Amino acid sequence: MTVAEDLWYHYGRRRAVTDRAVPEAFRWTWSQRGGPGAEVLGDLEGRRVGDLGAGAGRDAAYLASRYPVARVDAVDGSAAQHAMAGDLYGDLAPRLRLVHADAVAHLHGSVGEYDVLYSVFGAVDFTDPYELLPAACAALKPGGRLVFATLAHYLGGAPARDEVGPAHVSARRPDGEAATMARWVLREEVWAELLGEAGLTGVGCEVLPGSGEGVRDADTLLVTGFRGE
Numbered sequence: 001m002t003v004a005e006d007l008w009y010h011y012g013r014r015r016a017v018t019d020r021a022v023p024e025a026f027r028w029t030w031s032q033r034g035g036p037g038a039e040v041l042g043d044l045e046g047r048r049v050g051d052l053g054a055g056a057g058r059d060a061a062y063l064a065s066r067y068p069v070a071r072v073d074a075v076d077g078s079a080a081q082h083a084m085a086g087d088l089y090g091d092l093a094p095r096l097r098l099v100h101a102d103a104v105a106h107l108h109g110s111v112g113e114y115d116v117l118y119s120v121f122g123a124v125d126f127t128d129p130y131e132l133l134p135a136a137c138a139a140l141k142p143g144g145r146l147v148f149a150t151l152a153h154y155l156g157g158a159p160a161r162d163e164v165g166p167a168h169v170s171a172r173r174p175d176g177e178a179a180t181m182a183r184w185v186l187r188e189e190v191w192a193e194l195l196g197e198a199g200l201t202g203v204g205c206e207v208l209p210g211s212g213e214g215v216r217d218a219d220t221l222l223v224t225g226f227r228g229e
Helices: 013-018 058-066 079-092 103-108 129-139 188-198
Strands: 048-052 071-076 096-100 114-120 140-151 167-172 178-183 200-208 220-227
Touching (some): 048 129, 058 079, 114 129
Parallel strands (some): 048 114
Antiparallel strands (some): 140 220
């Protein structure tokens, strides 16, 4: 991806100037308030973990610094986000490995390597699920776990789609010019079917309510699936 195509160039840049610390908690919810934490990922001792669409790497940094993982790979296709993560948390290597790569391509090159994969409004939201979910299943070890947080409905309250297809949401190019990107906001039944088709079992979906504050508040859909033994 070239810099001109990097629609994540501006994301989190202002925050990175003043907030450089490892987060104090792992949050799945859109509001970043309440809800479950990293325990949803299961026992992480000695585990190989992958964050798909890691952005500035804050969640991955939390796991790498607070849990006895073997390694956390923070995977992101944005050159700007990858550079930001390196500036913020590069000192956590080698327990934290920052990977500049498209999530699907990375997973195709990592067959059977991960104990846990997760996405917090990350690559699962912005990648065709027919491509990403089978690749994620293949990249998990037998018994491995995929967990992701996604929007339970569109920002503003419109219901999630009952068929597989993206909406086009606003974004900005590095020069500030307006652009759009694809985002998948699907009903929980649709996600469950997609995970099953990808080879994942034991699928569970839970709606985590929003904070109730602001017009852009949203409920979170937390989805879990496992690769068969």
